[in-house]
Amino acid sequence: MSWVSKTLNSTLGKKLLMALTGIFLILFLVVHLAGNLQLLLPDDGKAFNIYAETMASNPLIRVVGILNFGFIALHAIYSAILTRHNKKSRPVGYAVTNASANSTWSSRNMGILGALILVFILVHLRGFWYEFKFGEIPYVTYDGVTYKDGYTVVAAAYENILYVIFYVVSMGVLAFHLSHGFASAFQTLGINHSKYTPFIKKLGLGFAIIIPALFALIPIIMFLQNS
Amino acid sequence: MNLTLKVWRQKNTSDKGGFKTYKISGISADMSFLEMLDVLNEDLSGKGEDPVHFDHDCREGICGMCSLHINGQPHGPQQTTTCQLHMRSFKDGETITIEPWRANAFPIVKDLVVDRSAFDRIIQSGGYVSVNTGGVPDANEIPIPKVIADESFDAATCIGCGACVAACKNASAMLFVSAKISQLALLPQGKVEKRARAEKMVAQMDAEGFGACTNTGACSAECPKEIKQSNIARMNREYFAASVSTEKV
Numbered sequence: 001m002s003w004v005s006k007t008l009n010s011t012l013g014k015k016l017l018m019a020l021t022g023i024f025l026i027l028f029l030v031v032h033l034a035g036n037l038q039l040l041l042p043d044d045g046k047a048f049n050i051y052a053e054t055m056a057s058n059p060l061i062r063v064v065g066i067l068n069f070g071f072i073a074l075h076a077i078y079s080a081i082l083t084r085h086n087k088k089s090r091p092v093g094y095a096v097t098n099a100s101a102n103s104t105w106s107s108r109n110m111g112i113l114g115a116l117i118l119v120f121i122l123v124h125l126r127g128f129w130y131e132f133k134f135g136e137i138p139y140v141t142y143d144g145v146t147y148k149d150g151y152t153v154v155a156a157a158y159e160n161i162l163y164v165i166f167y168v169v170s171m172g173v174l175a176f177h178l179s180h181g182f183a184s185a186f187q188t189l190g191i192n193h194s195k196y197t198p199f200i201k202k203l204g205l206g207f208a209i210i211i212p213a214l215f216a217l218i219p220i221i222m223f224l225q226n227s
Numbered sequence: 228m229n230l231t232l233k234v235w236r237q238k239n240t241s242d243k244g245g246f247k248t249y250k251i252s253g254i255s256a257d258m259s260f261l262e263m264l265d266v267l268n269e270d271l272s273g274k275g276e277d278p279v280h281f282d283h284d285c286r287e288g289i290c291g292m293c294s295l296h297i298n299g300q301p302h303g304p305q306q307t308t309t310c311q312l313h314m315r316s317f318k319d320g321e322t323i324t325i326e327p328w329r330a331n332a333f334p335i336v337k338d339l340v341v342d343r344s345a346f347d348r349i350i351q352s353g354g355y356v357s358v359n360t361g362g363v364p365d366a367n368e369i370p371i372p373k374v375i376a377d378e379s380f381d382a383a384t385c386i387g388c389g390a391c392v393a394a395c396k397n398a399s400a401m402l403f404v405s406a407k408i409s410q411l412a413l414l415p416q417g418k419v420e421k422r423a424r425a426e427k428m429v430a431q432m433d434a435e436g437f438g439a440c441t442n443t444g445a446c447s448a449e450c451p452k453e454i455k456q457s458n459i460a461r462m463n464r465e466y467f468a469a470s471v472s473t474e475k476v
């Protein structure tokens with residue numbers, strides 16, 4: 001085995017991959033949110049549609065997009081490998097546990113939380129990414145230039161109260177995943193310092209609340225606007 | 228105090244095992260948990276029954292031999308060793324469930340006794356300083372800042388009890404291994420071999436079948452010596468740095 005695969009196959013190496021892909025996904029969430037918030041501008045989707053088109057045609061963004069798929073897959077695959085390994089490390093469990101005395105619920109349920117996020121990502125990709133790229137999609141013209149009207153697709157989806165609820169609940173799940181994951185990734189990378197770690201923990205908690213809340217606000221507002 | 232004990236009984240490693248319930252009375256609140264078990268065992272021996280096997284040695288919180296998962300927590304409800312846990316931490320009439328450490332790498336020997344020699348093998352793989360023989364160096368020849376000495380000493384207080392493994396949902400030994408890597412990596416004498424040491428000890432830890440770390444922090448919260456999470460971060464740094472920098476391919 002080469003030294004690279006030896007390192008990445010160790011328990012520490014697998015966690016390193018989780019942390020690096022997790023941090024990439026965290027950064028991706030910020031960019032994604034910046035785009036989504038344009039859905040709320042009172043311009044019937046003009047800014048959002050132009051933004052979506054610009055992103056889709058920029059070669060650099062397309063490379064990052066492909067990387068993003070790869071990293072989600074890597075994060076999910078290693079999550080399964082680690083969760084299985086960890087279960088095997090305690091084949092016989094305890095009859096009585098008092099885990100809430102020593103750790104947070106989120107930190108003990110990252111696997112379940114992650115699996116739920118994966119379901120959301122798949123539904124989300126089918127509903128929007130696939131539709132934008134390969135589906136029958138209306139077109140609009142701004143200043144003589146034709147754009148795909150993704151805004152209308154999104155607005156139509158958010159007329160369905162069930163979809164809105166699914167979206168909001170999924171963001172809640174993401175919030176719990178991040179409430180542990182954000183700070184945890186720094187610890188995995190070996191960053192633990194009496195000056196910075198308390199700040200990282202607070203930042204992580206703030207991030208875990210604010211980012212999913214803003215994501216969740218979009219379908220709620222669009223639903224209310226439609227009805 | 229009168230208590231009901233639900234104790235894990237298992238004849239040997241391959242036996243399936245199961246809980247047995249015992250009633251015990253006349254327990255003083257000032258007794259340690261192990262003294263309470265001594266009373267139970269005297270009772271059992273008197274009746275010609277096999278006493279409950281459990282590990283212990285110093286009974287003063289320094290050897291790390293005592294174990295026991297008590298009411299869902301390693302070493303019970305207080306953050307201390309089981310020998311330093313007192314019956315005043317329990318209520319009269321309470322039912323106490325006593326289980327062995329549960330980990331693939333800690334096979335059960337009998338009843339509540341588990342084999343923790345996996346820890347010894349991790350130490351053997353690199354948890355030492357190679358010393359050349361010769362004259363004794365002057366005490367103050369190697370200056371060590373007080374903060375560094377303290378940090379190293381904090382890590383060195385780990386008694387190898389295994390409560391971190393027992394507490395972790397992944398049965399991970401990261402806290403133990405990181406304490407052993409840290410205590411040496413911080414000091415000039417240990418720095419020389421720190422890279423190779425991190426690689427060897429992590430490899431042995433994985434070979435023993437311990438789990439990975441999810442950073443839940445359960446280990447530090449249950450560790451009787453309050454070994455800190457920052458040691459695990461240091462181990463991660465040492466290991467990744469070793470992996471990219473040592474000459475060994």
Ligand code: HEM
Nearest residue numbers: 019022025026076079110111114115118181184185188441
């Ligand atoms: C936008 C989506 C996601 C983000 C931002 C994210 C972020 C993170 C971060 C930062 C960590 C901490 C890594 C560490 O402790 O070093 C983490 C851990 C984890 N993630 Fe995710 N994640 C996402 C999606 C997923 C998905 C889809 C899955 C599973 C299918 C998943 C499963 C896990 C698991 C199991 C862990 C804990 C691994 C362990 O320490 O044992 N995550 N995630």
Ligand code: SF4
Nearest residue numbers: 385386388389391450
């Ligand atoms: S780190 Fe703490 S809990 Fe783990 S073996 Fe050392 S003293 Fe025991």
Ligand code: FES
Nearest residue numbers: 286290291293310
């Ligand atoms: S018996 Fe030595 S620490 Fe408990």
